Amino acid sequence: MGKILSTLFALIFAAGSVYFLLFQLKVVGPTVCEKTLQYSLGNFDTRFGLTREEFIVYLEQAEKVWETPLNKNLFELEGGAKFTVNLIFDERQRQTIEEKKFRYELENIEGRIQEVSLERQTLLSGYQSAVSEYGILEKDFRTKLTTYNSEVDGWNEKGGAPKGVYEELTDKQRRLSEDAAFLDEKRIELNKLVLEVNRLGMQGSILAKRHNENAVTYTSVFGSPRQFNQGDYDGKSISIYQFDAPEHLVLVLAHELGHALELRHLSNTESVMYYLMDAQDLENVRLTEEDLAALRQKCRL
Numbered sequence: 001m002g003k004i005l006s007t008l009f010a011l012i013f014a015a016g017s018v019y020f021l022l023f024q025l026k027v028v029g030p031t032v033c034e035k036t037l038q039y040s041l042g043n044f045d046t047r048f049g050l051t052r053e054e055f056i057v058y059l060e061q062a063e064k065v066w067e068t069p070l071n072k073n074l075f076e077l078e079g080g081a082k083f084t085v086n087l088i089f090d091e092r093q094r095q096t097i098e099e100k101k102f103r104y105e106l107e108n109i110e111g112r113i114q115e116v117s118l119e120r121q122t123l124l125s126g127y128q129s130a131v132s133e134y135g136i137l138e139k140d141f142r143t144k145l146t147t148y149n150s151e152v153d154g155w156n157e158k159g160g161a162p163k164g165v166y167e168e169l170t171d172k173q174r175r176l177s178e179d180a181a182f183l184d185e186k187r188i189e190l191n192k193l194v195l196e197v198n199r200l201g202m203q204g205s206i207l208a209k210r211h212n213e214n215a216v217t218y219t220s221v222f223g224s225p226r227q228f229n230q231g232d233y234d235g236k237s238i239s240i241y242q243f244d245a246p247e248h249l250v251l252v253l254a255h256e257l258g259h260a261l262e263l264r265h266l267s268n269t270e271s272v273m274y275y276l277m278d279a280q281d282l283e284n285v286r287l288t289e290e291d292l293a294a295l296r297q298k299c300r301l
């Protein structure tokens with residue numbers, strides 16, 4: 001490249017008219033806005049999880065990002081066109097998919113921890129009110145038992161109770177036995193409840209431990225920021241290598257189409273032509289003033 005340039009410069013200085021002619025030729029050439037770049041789909045790797053039809057929809061949206069503001073048909077999908085748009089699967093997308101899977105798992109565990117903790121909390125408050133209810137019943141039972149015992153002691157001291165009182169006391173004794181059996185049942189239920197509360201507590205701890213271990217692994221594997229090309233343009237084709245979500249494809253494609261319009265990177269972080277996916281509106285990809293000004297300059301509009 002450098003060599004050709006120096007030849008050109010030598011010519012320029014040797015003969016001014018050649019320089020003029022070259023200059024003229026350059027000026028009258030059609031601008032990128034006066035042609036329609038026809039492209040076809042080249043490599044299409046299905047591991048991205050997209051169908052060709054879906055990909056074409058994103059491509060059309062990316063075309064419109066540039067075409068709509070100028071009201072020009074700058075790009076056109078045309079079967080057999082030499083210029084190709086490719087979807088190339090490599091380590092970049094593989095890692096993206098793994099990261100997503102891992103993050104999904106982490107979120108899943110977090111969800112389960114919340115469920116278990118909520119369930120435990122509900123059981124625990126049920127247990128607490130059951131315990132205080134049990135306390136009241138038990139206190140009542142003990143009072144009745146004490147009264148019964150002292151009544152029986154009293155009559156025994158007198159050498160025994162008359163028939164009517166005896167029957168009444170026997171009846172009281174039967175009811176007290178029933179109450180005692182009822183309290184026993186309640187106590188067994190409470191113990192079961194305690195076991196369940198503890199089991200949930202244990203389950204929560206195990207999940208939390210797993211979550212923490214996974215979070216450490218996640219940070220060590222995916223935590224440090226990586227920078228890579230999501231796509232590139234080489235003059236003959238556009239290749240797409242990575243996107244987090246299909247909707248992000250519009251920006252990646254629009255950016256590479258921008259390069260195909262001979263545009264360079266811009267410094268506004270919201271610009272389609274900013275070198276990174278940064279402050280652009282991914283939901284509604286659109287040109288900034290800077291993008292539009294760069295395009296207008298290329299098109300001499």
Ligand SMILES: [Zn+2]
Nearest residue numbers: 255259265275
């Ligand atoms: Zn770029």
